[in-house]
Structure formats: C-alpha cells, structure tokens
Amino acid sequence: MPDTEAQMSPPPTSPAAETAPSRAVRFSLTPEDVVHAAQLHFITRMRAPRQIFNICLLGILVTAAAWAAITGLGAHPPLPLLVVIAIASPATGLFAAYGMHERAARKLYAQQKTLQRPFDVSWTDDELRTTSEDGNWRLRWSDFREVKANDKVILFFESDYMMRIIPRRHLTSAQQADLLACAGRTAA
Amino acid sequence: MSEPAQETGGGAREVRITLDVEDHVAFHRLFLARALRQPRTWFHLGLSALVVSAGATIGVKVFTGDDLPMPVALALFILTPLVRVGWGYWLTVRHARRIFAQQQSLHLPFDLTWDEESLTTRSEQGTVRLEWLYVLRVVEDRRLILVYESEALARLVPRRFFTPDQQADFLACARAVVPADG
Structure with missing residues (x-):
C-alpha cells in the first residue's frame, strides 16, 4: 500500500501541476453505488447495437417457433398474434431484467465482501491503481475498453461485463475531470 | 487440512496458470448450467412462458375475436422457455x-497459491487475496473449479494446471470453510 501511495502523487514539475487536483481518493462503496452502477451497465448494454440486434433476433426466433407450432397444428396464425409474440417475448425478458437489477445489485453487494472494504484509488496519465485490504492491482488505461459515467458513478469497463466502479461523490469536480481526461486520452 | 502450508505431501501449494479461450467458454457454460439448476431461473422461465401464452391468447381474442386453441397456447407455453434457454x-x-x-487481464499468466485460510492470485497487474470465509461457493466439473465470490463473480481455476494431489488439497482447503453447494 505505501509504495502505491508514493506513486500516486508525483511531485509537481510545472506551475500547472502545482494546482493539479490530488490523484488519490479513499472510499467505500455502498449498496446504492452498486445499484447505480448496475443501472448504468444495463442501459449501456441495451443501447449497444449488438444487444439491439440480439433482442430483435430473439423476437424473430420465438415468433418463427410459434408460427411453426401453430401451423403444425393445422391452424393459421393471425398476423396480430405473431406481432404480439414478437414483441412480448423479448420484452418480458427485458422488463424482468430491468425490474430485478436493483435487487440483484443489492444482493451482489451483500454477497461480495470484497466490495465492502475501503479502497484507495489513484491514477496517473498511464494507469489506474487500486489498493485495499485484499490486495492491489493496476490497470493501464489501454486495458479498458470504455468509460461510462452518469451523475452518480463512473464505470471503467475491462470488457462488456467486467467493470470498476468509482462513485463521483468521493471526487471533487476537478478530480473527476482529471480522471476522465486521463482515461479518455488512452482508453481503448 | 492439518498439514503445514508448504508440506502438504500433495505438492506445492502454488500453480502458474494461463487461461485460454476454451477455459473461458467452459467457465460460462458451467456458470449457465448452475443457473439453470436454480429455482429462481425456473420461476423466471415459467413467468415468461405464462406472459407469452397469455399475451397470445388475449391478442387473438382482441384482434380476431376467436379463442386461441388450447394446444397452441400449450405449445407456446412450452416453446418460449425452450427457445430462451437455447438462445x-x-x-x-x-x-x-x-x-x-x-x-486483456484474462490473457495474463498468474500464480495461484492457497492455504487453509485463503487463495491468492498474483499477476503483473497485481495481487489479490480472497479468504475462503468470503467465498460463496465452490463449483466444479471435469475441466474447471469455480470459486464464487458472489452470484455474479467467480474465479476460474482449470484443473489441468494441478496435479491430482494439488486438486484434492485445494478443494479440501475450500471445503473446510466454504459451505457445501448443490
């Protein structure tokens, strides 16, 4: 932990650096942070073209299966019925997923003890570092696929499903801007 | 386990692991297979089947005035969860x-060590220790051992990097603390 902290705040090398915000924060996540992160994650995923394509494809698949079943039984499925099935089948999945995400996020927080420990997070122009009682790790900005933020949290995605959460409330406005600028410069 | 950490008689309590894509596919398959054994998953599948077949019944009535034949409603009720599971x-x-x-972090080699209290992974990205006390469950199949931190996060440990004695020792350390799971 000490050596990480020593590297968090390099000595200022220019007048501009003297007024630069601290690049280190200590915080603990709350269940609400994880809920906000889950909301942003869900919205981010649902907006992805791949996900939209998958949802449409699922609707088509279920409708085709229903059409084949009904035709196989010797009936002629009316078009409105097929439309209802095409919309209802993916919609139920989506509503269920959205409806359950808050509960799932709270459950995740309760289960995953490592989320409940205080974290020391620091960053440089090159990487994001985290230290907690459980260990320490550093990720280059280029290891992140994307960074998403809303008014509550900033999420750093290593993949579509693996993300690091930083609640905005633990950062000053200047720190938020600096962190996002560092991430934005080199994140993939 | 009662042996000292480094004198287990089953080999060193350290292995170096490099995952490949098939490990990761197997990991997700095992994750899904376990989810499909949960009552909650069946409840959700049943709910979606009910919504689709009820929606179809109501839709037919509203748009055509006819009743949806019972075999068709039944077929929809059965097909919906089947398509969703296949999907x-x-x-x-x-x-x-x-x-x-x-x-990228999945591609890096890492060293896994364990003892009666915890497992630790070390890679060029850092070191993370996880106490067995905080492990939700351990699930295994022929290829992998999964160590769950929560319903959403598990560490995957391919068996091929262990000797049989190391596997037995690793699982014994886990099972001594982690509650049994079906």
Missing part, C-alpha cells in the same frame, strides 16, 4: 469468446 446457451458461448478477446 441463452448460444449467446453464452459467443459472449464468453468475445469477453475473453476484450479483457
């Missing part, structure tokens, strides 16, 4: 391959 399986395999390609 989920297909997506799981695709997602596993895509996530492995995306997440």
Whole structure:
C-alpha cells in the first residue's frame, strides 16, 4: 500500500501541476453505488447495437417457433398474434431484467465482501491503481475498453461485463475531470 | 487440512496458470448450467412462458375475436422457455469468446497459491487475496473449479494446471470453510 501511495502523487514539475487536483481518493462503496452502477451497465448494454440486434433476433426466433407450432397444428396464425409474440417475448425478458437489477445489485453487494472494504484509488496519465485490504492491482488505461459515467458513478469497463466502479461523490469536480481526461486520452 | 502450508505431501501449494479461450467458454457454460439448476431461473422461465401464452391468447381474442386453441397456447407455453434457454446457451458461448478477446487481464499468466485460510492470485497487474470465509461457493466439473465470490463473480481455476494431489488439497482447503453447494 505505501509504495502505491508514493506513486500516486508525483511531485509537481510545472506551475500547472502545482494546482493539479490530488490523484488519490479513499472510499467505500455502498449498496446504492452498486445499484447505480448496475443501472448504468444495463442501459449501456441495451443501447449497444449488438444487444439491439440480439433482442430483435430473439423476437424473430420465438415468433418463427410459434408460427411453426401453430401451423403444425393445422391452424393459421393471425398476423396480430405473431406481432404480439414478437414483441412480448423479448420484452418480458427485458422488463424482468430491468425490474430485478436493483435487487440483484443489492444482493451482489451483500454477497461480495470484497466490495465492502475501503479502497484507495489513484491514477496517473498511464494507469489506474487500486489498493485495499485484499490486495492491489493496476490497470493501464489501454486495458479498458470504455468509460461510462452518469451523475452518480463512473464505470471503467475491462470488457462488456467486467467493470470498476468509482462513485463521483468521493471526487471533487476537478478530480473527476482529471480522471476522465486521463482515461479518455488512452482508453481503448 | 492439518498439514503445514508448504508440506502438504500433495505438492506445492502454488500453480502458474494461463487461461485460454476454451477455459473461458467452459467457465460460462458451467456458470449457465448452475443457473439453470436454480429455482429462481425456473420461476423466471415459467413467468415468461405464462406472459407469452397469455399475451397470445388475449391478442387473438382482441384482434380476431376467436379463442386461441388450447394446444397452441400449450405449445407456446412450452416453446418460449425452450427457445430462451437455447438462445441463452448460444449467446453464452459467443459472449464468453468475445469477453475473453476484450479483457486483456484474462490473457495474463498468474500464480495461484492457497492455504487453509485463503487463495491468492498474483499477476503483473497485481495481487489479490480472497479468504475462503468470503467465498460463496465452490463449483466444479471435469475441466474447471469455480470459486464464487458472489452470484455474479467467480474465479476460474482449470484443473489441468494441478496435479491430482494439488486438486484434492485445494478443494479440501475450500471445503473446510466454504459451505457445501448443490
């Protein structure tokens, strides 16, 4: 932990650096942070073209299966019925997923003890570092696929499903801007 | 386990692991297979079947004035969860391959060590220790051992990097603390 902290705040090398915000924060996540992160994650995923394509494809698949079943039984499925099935089948999945995400996020927080420990997070122009009682790790900005933020949290995605959460409330406005600028410069 | 940490008689309590994409696919398959054994999953599948077949029944009545034949409603009730499970399986395999390609940390070799209290992973990205006390469950199949931190996060440990004695020792350390799971 000490050596990480020593590297968090390099000595200022220019007048501009003297007024630069601290690049280190200590915080603990709350269940609400994880809920906000889950909301942003869900919205981010649902907006992805791949996900939209998958949802449409699922609707088509279920409708085709229903059409084949009904035709196989010797009936002629009316078009409105097929439309209802095409919309209802993916919609139920989506509503269920959205409806359950808050509960799932709270459950995740309760289960995953490592989320409940205080974290020391620091960053440089090159990487994001985290230290907690459980260990320490550093990720280059280029290891992140994307960074998403809303008014509550900033999420750093290593993949579509693996993300690091930083609640905005633990950062000053200047720190938020600096962190996002560092991430934005080199994140993939 | 009663032996000292480094004198287990089953070999060193350290292995070096490099995952490959098939490990990750197997990991997601096992994750899905376990989810499909949960009552909650069946409840959700049943709910979606009910919504689709009820929606179809109401839709036919509203748009045509006819009653949906019972065999058709039944077929929809059965097909909906089947399509969703098949769809989920297909997506799981695709997602596993895509996530492995995306997440660079999965490609790095790491050293896994364990003792009666915890397991620790070390890679060039850092060191993380997880106490067995905080492990939700341990699930295994022929290829992998999964160590769950929560319903959403598990560490995957391919068996092929262990000797049989190391596997037995690793699982004994886990089972001594982690509650048994079906």
